[in-house]
Amino acid sequence: MFDNYNKVQQAVLETTLGLIIEKELQATSMSLIARKSGISTGSIYHYFESKEAIINELYRGIVTFNGHKVLDGIYTGEPLRTRLERAWRNLITLSLEYPQGFQFIEQYSFSPYIYDEVKQAAYEGGWCHPLEKLYAEAVEQKLFTAMDPKFMVQMHYGSIVYVVKSALNHYLDLKDEEIEGLIDSCWQSVSL
Amino acid sequence: MFDNYNKVQQAVLETTLGLIIEKELQATSMSLIARKSGISTGSIYHYFESKEAIINELYRGIVTFNGHKVLDGIYTGEPLRTRLERAWRNLITLSLEYPQGFQFIEQYSFSPYIYDEVKQAAYEGGWCHPLEKLYAEAVEQKLFTAMDPKFMVQMHYGSIVYVVKSALNHYLDLKDEEIEGLIDSCWQSVSL
DNA sequence: CGCCTCCAATCGAACATTCATTCTAATGTA
DNA sequence: TACATTAGAATGAATGTTCGATTGGAGGCG
Numbered sequence: 363m364f365d366n367y368n369k370v371q372q373a374v375l376e377t378t379l380g381l382i383i384e385k386e387l388q389a390t391s392m393s394l395i396a397r398k399s400g401i402s403t404g405s406i407y408h409y410f411e412s413k414e415a416i417i418n419e420l421y422r423g424i425v426t427f428n429g430h431k432v433l434d435g436i437y438t439g440e441p442l443r444t445r446l447e448r449a450w451r452n453l454i455t456l457s458l459e460y461p462q463g464f465q466f467i468e469q470y471s472f473s474p475y476i477y478d479e480v481k482q483a484a485y486e487g488g489w490c491h492p493l494e495k496l497y498a499e500a501v502e503q504k505l506f507t508a509m510d511p512k513f514m515v516q517m518h519y520g521s522i523v524y525v526v527k528s529a530l531n532h533y534l535d536l537k538d539e540e541i542e543g544l545i546d547s548c549w550q551s552v553s554l
Numbered sequence: 555m556f557d558n559y560n561k562v563q564q565a566v567l568e569t570t571l572g573l574i575i576e577k578e579l580q581a582t583s584m585s586l587i588a589r590k591s592g593i594s595t596g597s598i599y600h601y602f603e604s605k606e607a608i609i610n611e612l613y614r615g616i617v618t619f620n621g622h623k624v625l626d627g628i629y630t631g632e633p634l635r636t637r638l639e640r641a642w643r644n645l646i647t648l649s650l651e652y653p654q655g656f657q658f659i660e661q662y663s664f665s666p667y668i669y670d671e672v673k674q675a676a677y678e679g680g681w682c683h684p685l686e687k688l689y690a691e692a693v694e695q696k697l698f699t700a701m702d703p704k705f706m707v708q709m710h711y712g713s714i715v716y717v718v719k720s721a722l723n724h725y726l727d728l729k730d731e732e733i734e735g736l737i738d739s740c741w742q743s744v745s746l
Numbered sequence: 747c748g749c750c751t752c753c754a755a756t757c758g759a760a761c762a763t764t765c766a767t768t769c770t771a772a773t774g775t776a
Numbered sequence: 777t778a779c780a781t782t783a784g785a786a787t788g789a790a791t792g793t794t795c796g797a798t799t800g801g802a803g804g805c806g
Contacts, residue, residue, distance in 0.1 A: 370781095386667050388580050392766055402783045403767080413766065469661060472719065475578050509735060513717065513726055517739060520716025521709040527664065528708045543701055547709060551743030562755090584792055594757045595793080601755095605792065749806085756799070764791070773782070 363463065364423050371409050373399045375420050383462045387417070387475065418480045421470060424463040425484040431456045432489035442500055443549070449493055450522065450545050457526045458536070465530070468523065490515060506552045518548045555655065556615050563601050565591045567612050575654045579609070579667065610672045613662060616655040617676040623648045624681035634692055635741070641685060642714065642737050649718045650728070657722070660715065682707060698744045710740045 364372045377399035381390040392413055396403045410416045432452045436445040457464040470476055471484075485491065497511035506514065525544055529536035556564045569591035573582040584605055588595045602608045624644045628637040649656040662668055663676075677683065689703035698706065717736055721728035 384666065386579075386665060388667065391764075393764085396784090404769090404784065405782050407767070408781065465664065469664065472657065472661065472723070473578060474576070475580065507735075509739075510726070510732075512720070513732065513735070516716040516720045516726065517713040517736065520712035520714070521743075522712070523716070524708040524712025525705065528704070531664070534702070534705055534708065540702075540705065543699075543705070544709065547701075547743040551713075551739040583790075585790085588758090596757050596795085597755070599793070747806105749804105751804080752802095754800090754802105757797085759795095759797105761794075762792100765789085766787105767789105768787075769785090771783085771785105773780105775780085776778090 363427055363460065367423070368409075370401055370405060371419075373401055374406055374410065374416060375423060378416055379420055379424075379462050379466060382417075382420075383465050387470075414475065417470070417475060418477055420466065421476050422480055422484065424467055425488050427460075428456060428463065428467070429488045433492055436492075436496065442496065442503060442505065446496055446500065447545050447549070449489070449496070450518070450548060451541070453489075453519075453522055454526060454536075454541055454544070457522075458529070461530050464526065468527070490519075504554055507554055509552060514552050517551070521548060555619055555652065559615070560601075562593055562597060563611075565593055566598055566602065566608060567615060570608055571612055571616075571654050571658060574609075574612075575657055579662075606667065609662070609667060610669055612658065613668050614672055614676065616659055617680050619652075620648060620655065620659070621680045625684055628684075628688065634688065634695060634697065638688055638692065639737055639741070641681070641688070642710070642740060643733070645681075645711075645714055646718060646728075646733055646736070649714075650721070653722050656718065660719070682711075696746060699746055701744060706744050709743070713740060 364375045367375065374395060378390065378395050381394060381398065392403055392406065395401075395416075396406060399406075406416075410419065432449055434452055436449050436452075438445065471481070494511040494515050497506065497514050500506040501508055501511065522544065525534065525536060525540075528534040534540070556567045559567065566587060570582065570587050573586060573590065584595055584598065587593075587608075588598060591598075598608075602611065624641055626644055628641050628644075630637065663673070686703040686707050689698065689706050692698040693700055693703065714736065717726065717728060717732075720726040726732070
């Protein structure tokens with residue numbers, strides 16, 4: 363998941379992610395990160411400026427990773443509907459496959475702990491903006507109602523997030539059949 | 555918002571809520587809560603067992619409050635559609651009117667800091683379960699597709715949450731027109 | 747009323763612990 | 777030799793919580 367980083371950084375980022383999901387940011391101390399990752403605090407501080415820097419780097423790394431996964435295969439010559447549904451499916455698959463990254467972004471995308479500049483960069487480099495463009499195309503092609511694409515993306519993203527969350531908490535079952543139903547609902551909700 | 559509590563408890567809960575939204579749980583220390591609420595740490599510990607207890611009580615209080623607000627006026631003799639749309643509208647209005655409570659539940663409903671028993675009680679005493687029953691009725695009346703009501707509630711809740719979040723972050727405008735569009739989309743997404 | 751008693755409520759200094767971070771010494775490596 | 781990397785003890789600030797002293801006011805009694 364953190365391919366652009368060296369071994370030490372990878373170990374630290376992965377360990378931190380696991381600890382934060384398991385025990386909260388509050389209970390995730392540097393000494394715990396050090397112990398669990400097998401890297402001494404001295405080394406950690408050699409590669410990261412501070413604890414805040416680790417968390418923000420974690421955020422940046424996950425967003426980049428997710429962006430690539432979601433946008434994979436949506437710039438083909440296929441019909442818009444195929445490509446849009448692929449993006450949604452990518453998002454669902456990704457969230458189920460990397461639940462920790464998904465949960466982390468969920469919990470901290472609105473947290474003051476993440477610098478605004480990092481959030482900004484995440485938005486610009488993530489999948490949100492490209493997807494909005496696809497939605498705008500769909501509106502132009504009279505596939506969708508004349509709604510703000512940003513609005514529609516947030517609506518559909520929210521639907522997916524909550525269904526996936528419920529599935530991760532074992533509150534809902536999310537098998538192929540349900541995934542199809544979810545994607546159909548998204549399409550139907552704004553289709554003309 | 556915390557009517558069932560005494561003055562001291564109210565001051566502590568309200569101050570804590572404000573601090574957590576503003577600065578994160580991490581940065582919200584007991585001494586800060588004491589200073590900002592004007593209650594000494596001694597008194598706080600006279601009314602609350604621990605910091606964890608405060609946060610969990612906060613959670614419980616907000617969920618109860620929200621439950622009443624959302625379910626207000628949905629047990630009338632009116633058609634199902636009217637009542638369902640009212641519930642959604644209630645939720646949107648509530649979230650915009652009490653953004654701190656909304657954000658708090660959003661951020662911490664999946665956090666390990668909240669005891670499972672409290673989450674459980676929140677679910678049973680909140681608006682989720684009653685709403686699922688309305689959805690089941692709508693399925694029976696052939697208004698909605700034959701989908702798991704739990705599934706649909708989560709889908710629609712997610713849509714609303716993300717649109718409201720975006721509005722609170724000034725990423726989207728959410729005026730009457732948009733609220734109508736959002737509710738229509740929810741309806742359309744699962745209607746037969 | 748005036749005085750006293752009593753206990754809940756309030757306070758904030760004190761406490762042990764834990765935290766993020768620094769520092770110096772040791773180690774690997776080229 | 778020289779320099780980047782690693783280690784983990786040391787540091788001081790900050791944390792959640794406790795505790796003994798103080799206050800306030802309700803109620804009993806002369």
